[in-house]
Amino acid sequence: MNYHFLTHDEFMKRVDAGAFVEWAHVFDHLYGTLVSEVEQQLDKGHSVILEIDVQGAFQVREKFHDAVLIFIKPPSMEVLRERLTGRGTESPDVVELRLATAKKELELADAYDEIVVNDDLDQATDELVSIIERHERN
Numbered sequence: 001m002n003y004h005f006l007t008h009d010e011f012m013k014r015v016d017a018g019a020f021v022e023w024a025h026v027f028d029h030l031y032g033t034l035v036s037e038v039e040q041q042l043d044k045g046h047s048v049i050l051e052i053d054v055q056g057a058f059q060v061r062e063k064f065h066d067a068v069l070i071f072i073k074p075p076s077m078e079v080l081r082e083r084l085t086g087r088g089t090e091s092p093d094v095v096e097l098r099l100a101t102a103k104k105e106l107e108l109a110d111a112y113d114e115i116v117v118n119d120d121l122d123q124a125t126d127e128l129v130s131i132i133e134r135h136e137r138n
Contacts, residue, residue: 004034021063022056027097031056035063047136054105057112068135070128071112075119077103 006014011030015023023032033050041048050060057069074080080102084095109115114131118124 002037006030020059022050022052022059024053024055026053027094033060038064047132049132053101054108068114068131069112070114070116070131071109072124072128073106073109073115073117074102075117077106079119 008030011023011032014020014034015032019034019036020032021035021038023030031052033052033056038048050056052060060067061069074083077099081095081099084090084098085092090098116124116127116131
């Protein structure tokens with residue numbers, strides 16, 4: 001799928017028109033996935049994988065009832081803090097905001113179809129691929 005960069009007004013017009021499968025205002029940015037992009041891939045027989053937050057996932061479930069939601073979970077909040085601060089790309093305030101958001105999202109993990117704990121990257125990747133393959137066969 002392609003990225004489309006829109007003005008705030010154009011983005012909101014598309015929200016009002018129902019053009020997005022999901023959309024969110026996250027950390028001062030608007031993000032969304034266009035229905036047309038998803039349907040184009042599904043019409044070709046392709047599976048669609050979206051890397052989105054919790055609110056977006058639940059919006060997808062409303063529009064595509066057979067969507068499989070996979071929650072990628074950190075091994076702990078302490079590890080998540082280490083990962084975020086270790087990047088060195090965000091201010092301490094942004095790190096705290098991200099951690100607060102993650103804590104709320106973790107409370108909703110059980111509403112997902114599958115949960116993958118991202119402790120060991122290779123193991124988490126293998127588990128994710130296995131889940132995708134299992135659901136593609138169904």
